[in-house]
Amino acid sequence: MKNKHKDLKWKLCKTYLSILSASNKNSITLEELCSKSKVSYEEAKKLIPKDFVRNPFFFLKILVTKLDNEALEEFKIDIYEDAISTTYDKILEGLTLRFEKLLEYRPALKIFSEGLDRKTEIFFKLLQQNYSFMYNLIDLVENKQNCGLKTIKSVALNIVFIKGMEVFLKDENNNLDSTLRYLDKYLKDIEDIGLFTGIIKKQLQR
Secondary structure, eight states: OHHHHHHHHHHHHHHHHHHHHHHOOSOOOHHHHHHHHTOOHHHHHHHSOTTTTTOTHHHHHHHHHHHHHHHHHHHHHHTTTOOSSBHHHHHHHHHHHHHHHHHTTHHHHHHHTOSHHHHHHHHHHHHHHHHHHHHHHHHHHOTTSOHHHHHHHHHHHHHHHHHHHHHHHHOOSSSSHHHHHHHHHHHHHHHHHHHHHTSSOOSBOO
């Protein structure tokens, strides 16, 4: 039952984002959502909060959670026997993979974040989600680090991601070229500072 509800929430979420991107409007009714997703109205009422139109964070969290899990799983496979790439390269790959997952949903994310107040609200609500992703990313790259150092690194990488997200949301092209270029720059800035504190090591991870 739990997996069924999870699948239905994702189906509703993906439909909501599709309608949002196509219509560029936030006034999506539950009836419209159910009709498009082929989910019964009664089932949807049990899964979605009544104020979902005014509270899009419900769907945003579902989206980010699913994409983050997928990105981390793919990243784990990619680096499993990678003894060549540096820590820097691996972290950049992990962050890149996260943006690649988000790319399909960029039109909807732009609508979500319209206005400074909305951007600030979303930032604070997703702060824990972003921190969790960065912590898990660091754990995969440097699993022998102590918890305190991982926390510091996670916060630093969260700053890099937020800066990259600003570029990502402003970009009008259907690719990640600009985002990845700035992401590399921001990560290099953190690396330069991190060399003094051990945040990012240049040597290979064994």
